[in-house]
Amino acid sequence: MEKIIFENGESVLRKGGFVMPQLIQASDFGKQLGCEYNPLGGIAVDSFGRTNIHGIYAAGDASVIAPAQVIIAAAEGVRAAAGVNMNLTQKEFLE
């Protein structure tokens, strides 16, 4: 890299830089199901991955827009799995 040329024609000399991606949901599957979304644009879940719709869980990048990291997605998946397990096995968890 030598230079950045902006749309208005102005330019600045640079030897390198970082590109900041725009973090958006690639899928509107949650919206199709009627899930509520959090302020950052992910599907809103509680600490067990439960959405506002009974029986629908979300985890990983679907619910955590930032920071999007593999280890966080994996942990969210474990939380949601625990939620599913409790939903199936404990009556009081349903209420």
Ligand SMILES: Cc1cc2nc3c(=O)[nH]c(=O)nc-3n(C[C@H](O)[C@H](O)[C@H](O)COP(=O)(O)OP(=O)(O)OC[C@H]3O[C@@H](n4cnc5c(N)ncnc54)[C@H](O)[C@@H]3O)c2cc1C
């Ligand atoms: C360019 C880039 C670099 C990154 N670098 C790092 C890094 O260095 N370290 C790090 O920890 N994290 C990094 N991440 C973030 C990390 O990749 C994600 O946080 C993580 O993969 C999220 O896991 P996930 O299972 O939630 O989603 P994903 O890995 O996106 O898995 C979702 C899966 O669902 C599938 N899918 C989507 N819609 C449907 C549908 N309707 N039906 C069936 N399947 C569907 C997709 O094809 C995909 O396989 C990076 C991400 C990007 C984009």
